[in-house]
Amino acid sequence: MASCGVPELPDVEGFRRTLAAHAVGKRITGVTTLDAGVLRGVSARRLRETLRHQRFGEPRRRGKWLIVPVHGRPATMVLHFGMTGSLEWSELDERNRHDRVIFAFDDGELRYRDMRKLHGLCLLADDAELHRLLADTGPDALDVPKEQFRVLLRRRRGIKQLLTDQAVLAGLGNLLADEILWRARLAPQVRAADLDGTAADRLHREMREVLRAAVKAGRVPPRTTWLTGRRDEPSGACPRCGTVLEHGRVGGRGTVWCPRCQAG
Numbered sequence: 001m002a003s004c005g006v007p008e009l010p011d012v013e014g015f016r017r018t019l020a021a022h023a024v025g026k027r028i029t030g031v032t033t034l035d036a037g038v039l040r041g042v043s044a045r046r047l048r049e050t051l052r053h054q055r056f057g058e059p060r061r062r063g064k065w066l067i068v069p070v071h072g073r074p075a076t077m078v079l080h081f082g083m084t085g086s087l088e089w090s091e092l093d094e095r096n097r098h099d100r101v102i103f104a105f106d107d108g109e110l111r112y113r114d115m116r117k118l119h120g121l122c123l124l125a126d127d128a129e130l131h132r133l134l135a136d137t138g139p140d141a142l143d144v145p146k147e148q149f150r151v152l153l154r155r156r157r158g159i160k161q162l163l164t165d166q167a168v169l170a171g172l173g174n175l176l177a178d179e180i181l182w183r184a185r186l187a188p189q190v191r192a193a194d195l196d197g198t199a200a201d202r203l204h205r206e207m208r209e210v211l212r213a214a215v216k217a218g219r220v221p222p223r224t225t226w227l228t229g230r231r232d233e234p235s236g237a238c239p240r241c242g243t244v245l246e247h248g249r250v251g252g253r254g255t256v257w258c259p260r261c262q263a264g
Contacts (some may be wrong), residue, residue, distance in 0.1 A: 007081040009141055009171030010214035012066055015079075015087035016059045017218075019068065022089040023056050023103065023110050030104040038100040038112065038120035047123055050075055051103070063140050063170020067130070075123055076130055082118035087111070141171040142211045149204045153192040159203075160188035161251035171211075175220040175228055178256050180207045182227040182238075187262045188250045231256040 007015075031051050033044035050073060057069035066079040066087070079087065088096075091108040101121060103110040112121060124130050139148060152168055153159075162168055163177040172180070181188050183206040186199065195203065214220050222229040227245075230236040236245045238258040246259050 006083045006173050006175075007064065007085060008173040008176050008214075008220060009061070009063060009211060010176075010217065010219055011086070012061050012064055012081060012171070013142075013215045014218035015081070016061050016066055018087055018089050019056065019059050019066070019110060022108065023105060024058055025055055025071075026105045026107075028052055028054055028056070028103055029106060030102075032102040032104070033100070034102065035100040035117070037117045038114055040120045040122040042121075042123040047101075047121075050123060051077070061140065061171075062134060063137060063166060064173075065134065065137065065170070074126055076127075078122050078124060078130070078133060079112065080119035080121075082114060082116060082120070084116045085112070085114035085119065088113055136167050138166060138168045138170045141169050141176075141207060142215070144169065144204075146201060146204050149207075150197070150200050153195055153200050153203075156191060156193045158188065158251055159186060159190050159192045159195070160253065160255060162192045163207075164251075164253065172207075174253055174255070175231075176210065176214065178231065179220065179227050180210050182240075182258060182262060183210060185261050188255050188257050227256065227258075 028051050031048040033039065033047060036044050039047065051070065054073055055071040057071050059066055059068045064080060068077040070077060088111045089108060090111060096113055098113050098115045099111045100114055101112040124133065155162060160177055160181065163172050163180065164174065180203065184203045186203060220228050224230065225239050227239065230239055230245065237243065238245055238261055241258065241260050243258055243260040245256050247256055249255060
């Protein structure tokens, strides 16, 4: 399902489910690289020779990363979707011009699609390589426990910057961070370290609720009851109180908030 913005954790979870539903356990009959510009540290030939006739194991998510083990080989395929990537299943329909790598099966194709090619696909030889790749990635935003989340908030940084820093917390981008802060009634400019225990727990609770709803939808849903559904309107009003939304930059990122609901 297409997203209304840059792929974030819910989108990647949707891609994980697509792979799990259509490709896990099936024999890979072929691998075709249509654009090697998305390959990272692996050649098209090595990718094809490693994966052909093998089977994908159960994939897992770590924020914006999708991690896919390969049965029968000491290898793991890792995908990052950057700003425009996706993973699509097709029963041999016409290909999209942005399809970059095709994994063929007897009953269809799994297609890695990406317009801008800012990130891509890599093939790791073992768990040590996977550990090194993810060493600078924080815990998954949907899985992080409340106690660990409190520890992360002790950093003396703006809360919007902290939530979107993948080295601190993995999976949140602009849309989710703004939505979560709006629901928690916190200004995006407030310092994370200034939040008391009540505010920190409220932020964690709202983050989990937003992520669960977004994962269910397979995207960050542009509902009119969500900030996401109003943020792009020229004179968008807060879904909660009707106040005209503020637009600005916080930590170098385009940010939307309600000056009334998020005044504190």
